[in-house]
Amino acid sequence: MKKYSPYKMLLLLLVSTFFIGCSKTEDIPQDIEINDFVWGGLNAYYKWQGEVPDLSDRRFSNREQLNSYLSGFATPNDLFNSLIYQPGVVDRFSWIVDDYIALENSFQGVRLTTGMKLQAVAYADGSGNAYVVVTEVLAGSDAAIKGITRGMIITEVNGIQITEANVNDLFAPDNLTISIANFNGGNPVANGTTFDLVKSQVDENPVKIATIIDRSPNQIGYLLYTQFSSNYDAELNQAFADFKSGGVTDLILDLRYNGGGSVQTAVYLASMITGQFNGEVFANKIWNDKVMNAFSSDSFIDRFTDRIVKQDANGNTTLDEAINSLNLSTLYVIVSERTASASELIINSLNPYIDVKLVGTTTVGKQVGSITLYDSDDYTRNGPNFNANHTWAMQPIVLEIVNKDGQNSPTGFTAEVPLAEDYSNLGVLGDPTEPLLARTIQYITTGARGTASTRNQIQNTFWNSEMSNLDYNTMYTELK
Known part of the structure; x- marks a missing residue:
């Protein structure tokens, strides 16, 4: 017998009872089938479903009324945006895409990119001009091959001066010619060096640097980690095996460029850092009332674990290994205004258990998570009656996540x-x-702690290249 998770069972229940006696394939006109998927997924899962009148279970009394409503929206985007609860104020992070393949690739660090990660900064003179600093270069990318390095400053793209208004558009094309400049006190001046760059698909390993720094008697592990990507859980665990065998006494977790990712990977990482809390509560998920009322509270708890267990879509085990734990009581985390979601979850959920010390600047504040919804009967990628006629998918906020004490930091x-x-x-x-x-x-x-300052630089930054990624500042869980 096929087994469903509690969340799949809820969706099957909703699908079977919403319009008794109505067949989805018979009653949904083809021109609104995507809109029907959008409305149905949000009605079942959206965190603020109960606050949006048009998502109410009582809004429509029959299929004809719903179909008429859905036909009033020209695009799925229009419908989706109309159903978001207080966009930009309460819900800052839900989105919809028309290419779920690109979305799935983005979750696993596969991107079309020159290989440069960038931070835009306004000129110090207030002119409206801007420059872009290269903060990282991805291995194997065209930028790496051409010799671009961290710290380079770019002032022009394809011969056009970067401004606060045009920076995103200038870096959008697949072929770029960039002009390098000298810093000049925050008003950079071009130095005549240019590079021609081409975007390509790059598979990014987020376990960037894992090394041990000897400051006897301290053996300090340093981990630069840039995305909670489940494809690299084994590599993350291997880094901690190396830390453990190297006698690490202290750990610096560098999340300055980490915008989040998989909640399950966050559970694994927290368990690697500690180890002494196996089976205890890591975090609690708070879904909408429909989901919360359907199942016991244990269904929404993530717990520290001592094993990484991964399965494919068919339920076959692809990875099963013991977690390498350091049993630390103190963690040092480097953070920035680009630290979000699952990165903040690590900080928040470890706080009740160990001493978490932060160096850097204030983080984003994203305490909510999402799931990917697809157009199938149970809204999963491999669900029954999966609609292969389009590639739309949604990433709506479906939950708030708190630590064992019920706290987070929005x-x-x-x-x-x-x-x-x-x-x-x-x-x-x-x-x-x-x-x-x-x-x-x-x-x-x-x-x-010293008297270090933020040098007021953070106030002049306004854009980074990660903002164009489909999974920007995402914390997601999965339907299993």
Whole structure:
């Protein structure tokens, strides 16, 4: 007998009871079938379903009324946006896409990119001009091959000066010619160096740097981790095996460029950092009333674990291995205004158990999570009657997530040691002299918070290249 998770069972119940005696295939005109998927998925799962009148279970008394309503929206985007609860205020993070293949690739770090990760900064003179700093270069990308390095400053793309208004559009094409400049006190001046770059598909391993820094008697593990991608759980676990065999006494988790990802991967990472809390509550998920009332509270709890177990869509086990745990009682985390979602979940859910110390700038503040909904009878990728006629999918917010004490931080987490990146001197990631890493090492070895400042640079930043990614600042769980 096929077994369903509680969430799938709820959806099957909703599908079977919403319009008694009506067949989906017979009663939904082809021109509104995508709109029907949008409305049905949000009615079943959306976190604020009970607050949106047009998503009410009592809004329509029969299929004809619903069909008439759905036909009033020209595109799925129009319908989706009309159903979002207080967009930009309460719901800041739900979205819909017309290409779920690209979305799935994005979740696993596969992107069309030149390989540059970028941060835009306004000129110090207030002119409206802007420059872009290269914060990271992906291995194997065209940018890496051509010699682009962290810290380079770009002022023109395809011969056009970057401004606060055009930066996103300038970096959108697949072929770019970039002009490099000298910092010049925050008003960069071109130095005549240019690069021609082409975007390509790059598979990004988020376990960027895992090394041990000897500051005897401290053996400090340093992990630069940029995405909670479940495809790389084994590589993450191997990094902790190396930390463990290397006698790590302290850990620096660098999440400055990590916008989130898989909740399950966050559970695994927290269990690697600790290990002494196996089976205890890591986090609680709060869904809409329809979901919460259908099942016991245990259905919505994530717990620390001592094993990574992964299965494919057919239920076959693809990975089953013991977690390598460090049993730490203190964690040092490098954070920034780009630290969000699952990264903040690590901080929030470990706070009740161990001492979590932050170095950097205030994080985003995203305490809500989503699931990917597809057009099938149970809204899963492999569900019955999957509609292969289109590639639309939704990533609506479906839950709020709190730690074992019922707490989260929707305004973000503030670093006790405030220090922003200095765009005139970024340093080399992983090098003990890199400013944020050096300051964190000092904090570990001396206990001193110091008088570091944010240098007011954070106030002048307004865009980064990750914003164009489909999974930007995402925290997602999965239907199983």
